[in-house]
Amino acid sequence: MSDNRGHESFLIHRKLKFLKWAIGLCIVAAGLYTFHEPLGEPNGGTWLGYGLGGVCAAICFWLAWFGVRKRQYALGAIKMKAWLSAHVYIGLSLLVLATLHSGFQLGLNIHTLTFVLMVATIISGIFGVYYYSRYPSLMASVRGSSTLDEMMSQIAEFDQQIRAASVTLPDDISAQLTKSENETKLGGSLSEKLSSSFRNCPTRAARVYLDDLEGEFAMTNPVIRQIVALLVRKEDLLRRARRTVQVQTLLKFWLFFHIPLAVGLLAAIPAHIVAVFFYW
Ligand code: HEM
Ligand code: HEM
Structure with missing residues (x-):
């Protein structure tokens, strides 16, 4: 059957x-x-x-x-x-x-x-x-919680790739990326779990910071472009993971x-x- x-x-x-x-x-x-x-x-x-x-x-x-x-x-x-x-x-x-x-x-x-x-x-x-x-x-x-676990390990993988790619970058950029790795939260208090806006997300802040960088260095640097792409994927995954936490x-x-x-x-x-x- x-x-x-x-x-x-x-x-x-x-x-x-x-x-x-x-x-x-x-x-x-x-x-x-x-x-x-x-x-x-x-x-x-x-x-x-x-x-x-x-x-x-x-x-x-x-x-x-x-x-x-x-x-x-x-x-x-x-x-x-x-x-x-x-x-x-x-x-x-x-x-x-x-x-x-x-x-x-x-x-x-x-x-x-x-x-x-x-x-x-x-x-x-x-x-x-x-x-x-x-x-x-x-x-x-x-x-x-397997789906959530899978998303978490993928996020950790993106963090690792971003860290490896960013060793040659100036301190201000590295600081933003370290913040994105260490301070990005999933869950937290009940109201944070129930909220879906996450306006102060450090990963988003880092991506916006890199997007707003001016000058030829930022425009042409392939490492920055690669990191921005990784941050966008991490942000997307975070959005889905947070939505899962919210609904759960x-x-x-x-x-x-x-x-x-x-x-x-x-x-x-x-x-x-x-x-x-x-x-x-
Ligand atoms: C989900 C389970 C039950 C619900 C929601 C329920 C609800 C009610 C309600 C609303 C009445 C009317 C009360 C009135 O006349 O003002 C009633 C009457 C009665 N129920 Fe139940 N009942 C349940 C289970 C049972 C069971 C298991 C028994 C068996 C022993 C039972 C025996 C009676 C009897 C003897 C009356 C008549 C009481 C009277 O007229 O003074 N009920 N029930
Ligand atoms: C009136 C009698 C009912 C009783 C005593 C009852 C009791 C329960 C209990 C003990 C659970 C398990 C919760 C858990 O341990 O996680 C449950 C789950 C659930 N019940 Fe009821 N229930 C009743 C009626 C209903 C009705 C009428 C509906 C829908 C119209 C409903 C929908 C659900 C759903 C969606 C779940 C969750 C299933 C899951 O998490 O997999 N229940 N209920």
Whole structure:
């Protein structure tokens, strides 16, 4: 079997297999809800209510298990994609299943807190999907830092070539190039990681300094032209590396919401069950 699935988005994984599963689950639940005849108003305490509540709770714990699966490195890219695809679509189906479970009886109480936490986790999940589909290459790069490592070693190589080429140049130029090598930063504080402008970059300053040099020496010196070319390539690589750091940081920042909300939800479910039986 030829396998193009490695390049396909998790959103359309296997011809939307998990979207179909999720829609199927919602249709079965809505069908049962329409045809069941509870004593009194539909609510979480009928046989269907318990059934749907149990399914919702099981789904929530299974979704959280993804955090464990994700860290199992033996999991290949395709399996990972299948997990994420299922995670997203089955996660979204909770909106329908939990609403039917509650019998549309949402009010200001601990039960609705569980519901609110679930919706907040789902909304934060939707933001995550947005990031992942906007920056598909991140799926791989966030987990392993190989691309970034490769860029860093290429930058170090440019630095080495620039250093070797610059030994014969005047002191003022050498000083700029040493600054570019020693003071160029990647990452740093949170705001530096999130920023993409890097106006005070010493590599850019060195390139501008060399570009602005006047006189015949600068115009005709092949070493200067060679160094400017190397600086331009280094700058381009730095731009890409910084962009990668920026997006990786954004994603980690996003997980700071999704994970605690998910943990809060997992804690709220048993509290909801205890409250339900306490008031029973
Ligand atoms: C993600 C999981 C769950 C969510 C988001 C959820 C949410 C809700 C909501 C919003 C209500 C309506 C509260 C009201 O009537 O004011 C409710 C009711 C109820 N839930 Fe859940 N629930 C979940 C899981 C469960 C589970 C696993 C059980 C099983 C023990 C359960 C049992 C009940 C019962 C018995 C009621 C009726 C309470 C009453 O009418 O006083 N729920 N649930
Ligand atoms: C409501 C139940 C949900 C729970 C309990 C839950 C829980 C989790 C957990 C524990 C992780 C692993 C995070 C980590 O350890 O790095 C995760 C990842 C993720 N979740 Fe959810 N999630 C839920 C719903 C959703 C929904 C509805 C979506 C999308 C619409 C979503 C999108 C994502 C994405 C994109 C990831 C990141 C995957 C990755 O980094 O490879 N989640 N979720």
